[in-house]
Amino acid sequence: MKTTDELTFEPDFLRAIEYFREQEVYRPSPLREVPGPGGVTVWAKDETSRMGLGAFKALGGPYAVARLLMRSWKAETGEDIDAARLKDADLRAFASRQTFVCASAGNHGLGVAAGAQALGASARIFLAKTVPHSFDDRLAERGAEVVRAGETYDDSVAEAIADADRTGATLLADGTWPGYTDIPKLVMEGYTVIAEELRSRFEETGIWPSHVYLQAGVGGLAAAMAHMIRKNWAEQPEIIVVEPEAAPCLIESHKAGKPVRADGPDSNMGRLDCKEPSIVAWNTLEKCDVRFVTLTENEGEAAARAVTELGIATTPSGAAGYAALCRQIQEGVSGAGFRPLVIVSEGPA
Template sequence: MLDSDILSFDPDVARALEFFHAQDNYEVSPLVEIDGPGGRTVQAKLETHRMGLGAFKALGAPYAVARIIAQGWLEKTGEAIGPDRMKDADIRAFASGHTFVCASAGNHGMGVAAGARNMGAKARIHLARTVPEGFAARLRTLGAEVVRSGDVYEDSIAAAIADSLSTGATHLADGTWEGYTEIPKWVMEGYCVIAEELRETYEAKGSWPTHVYLQAGVGGLAAAMAHMIRLNWAVQPRLIIVEPEAAACLQASHLAGKPVRGDGPESSMGRLDCKEPSIVAWDVLERCDVHYATLSEEEGEAAAQALAGQGIATTPSGAAGYGALCKTDDFSPSDKDIRPLVIISEGPA
């Protein structure tokens, strides 16, 4: 039985918002209307240009990097620092002695690399052979060292763990497992900003979504969003967690009543192709009254192509929520009370 304290998730969203509001490249990502199945209007939160990285992950790892540096400085000097102080030369000199390592299927590594560069630290990213070389090139432009480690994502995770143990670098993962939960909770705390942006928008508009589709790999984004929606949205929607058929680890864990693997072949939804769930994300989702949907490879590709036809460039991973809506939408087009929301989680690879 997993300890409830280890699995707890109690984010300080005000702290995350304070951090991002102090960043020169932060702005609220757009909420737009797009065409859905059966002529339905669908609202889409576009993370495709988030903070220059083109994905929601820009809100996770960079925030966690800053928190880790701030905590290290507090332990060394006794001084608690805020976002503005983090730009000072002495803090950057302190950060230069830190190296962050992680495994990545693409975007999380971009977040770690960008966060490290922003603070003056170093980053080393482990990629499995399945990650496109284009991601490796983008990581290098952010100053990160790239190491090819293993055939699949789980191999690169093992390599990142071994790296941190042998070198003393800080392992900054976005998934959680027994013995490793606290730093990824900070990553998830950053993702909560998306839900807060949406809450503020909907409170001003007065028209809340009835259904929210959240794609999931290990589950960090989905769990952070679900937690915040259940915590403080004035109108509660139906929450649908979307995974590839080839990597439905969260659905499998829900059915098993405990974290289990979701094995399958390699998926073209590469950023969602995670066979092991985050145990914290799984526990959060179990408490948030969510439903599950899966997408085939063909359905993921079709969703990305359909969005491209509307001028939104994304990947099958970024389009997964839209794909699940298109697959499962059995609402009557005349039902004006149905207002779906999807997250376009990343731009093109």
């Protein structure tokens, strides 16, 4: 039986912000103003160049790797360390004996690989056949071992779990399930930095979005963002969670009142093509007063072309929030106070 503590997401977002501010490669991602349909001005949080990895997941895997190494070192030595200490020779020697394993639809694996490489650890990333082969080379450049495993993302998750059980490597997934929630919460804690970057910007201007569109696969980004928006944004927007019609696991879980699978065909929104939700993300979103929208494959493709033409090269996954916005405007939802915010979550694969 799932406990309340297992499902609860209460991130130490100040710890995450402090960690990233100490990293030389960290810069807040740009908040751009782009034209939307019907003459609407759209805020677009551009994650396509985040920390050299090209996606918001540069904030999740690397942060979790660092936190886990700090935990492991304390367990072995009793010493509490800060992020700067991870650069020392004895910590790098310690990290060299650690291996992190995960399944990925692409970007999470890059984050884990980059985090492991930066600190001297190893990474092994499991990819299903549906993941573009461009990720193989990108992962290898980050020092990761790449294993092609299974027909679907779920298959690759099962293979990663089996590998960790067999080898003693640390499973660093971004999804959660009964009995496995602690480590993915660290990944989600990294994502809270995006919401805090935005809050800082909007507080400076005094102008806040009226609607925020958050794409979701297993739901980690959407839940982390929604939690932080509801926690400490001075003006509260409507939050719209966007999924492919082929993988509506969060909306179906919302309807069922519990986490459920939502099987369907493969989606061209590949990084969102997740058939089973993170139980922590589901529980968090249920507390955040969000609305759910599903997209057709054609809507995802059209939005990717539109956003790319606006100067932010992206994919159907990255443009999913913009796609939902376009539909809402077509349905007549706009007006003088309509100030939409979308997250362009990744660059081209």
